[in-house]
Amino acid sequence: MSIAESPLLGPMRKSMGNFTVYSLNGMTIVRSKAFSHKDAKTEKQLNMRARMSLLAKTYRTLSSILCLGFPENSVGKSPQNMLVSANFSTAFELVDEKPVISYPKLLVAKGSLPEVKVLEAITNIDGITVQYDADLSPHYVDATDELIACALLKSGELLIARQYRGYDPIGTILLKYPALQADNVACCYVFTRSGDGKKASNSVFVEVKGKL
DSSP states (O other): OEEEOOTTTOSOOEEETTEEEEEETTEEEEEEOOOOOOOOOOHHHHHHHHHHHHHHHHHHHHHHHHHHHOOTTOTTOOHHHHHHHHHTTTSEEEETTEEEEOTTTOOSOOOSBOOOEEEEEEEOSSEEEEEEEOOOOSTTOOTTSEEEEEEEETTSOEEEEEEEOOSSSEEEEEEEOTTOOGGGEEEEEEEEEOTTSSOBBOOEEOOOEEOO
């Protein structure tokens, strides 16, 4: 906003170009409006917007697990920022020339700890039982690390389980949901987080099968 005192132009009012002029208490007030801009909609731009929209929806759905999955290099960044950074270029596939989230490619956690070796995941009367290799021989793996599992159901419900990695060579973690059927699971992931919460592993997509 500016105040105009122009003997050449004299009193002014209304609009001209991107300026709006009016008088107030004997002064001429000039306000600038933003120039109208063309909303470009190239195929590339539409693709990028669609990806951002899908990741925003994913964040809203998985926010309670994403706040645990990106502890490293997160100063000044939100979990949503970290989700976008980790997945914008890699977590999509094209269906009818439009991007959709590919759950096997999606990372809900990212970090420097070794990935969890999942042996199997099956549904049973109690929910989803995930069996994993709890070998402690890799560097930077500790029995006090936290194992975190999550599963998104097609109904929109999010199941989460957390426990210590432990000392047994083979471990199991249960995502409780009585009488769950495998075809009702949209996606399932497992990752580890250090005991102090400062490090994490990349998440591993888990294929959930029904008990034979």
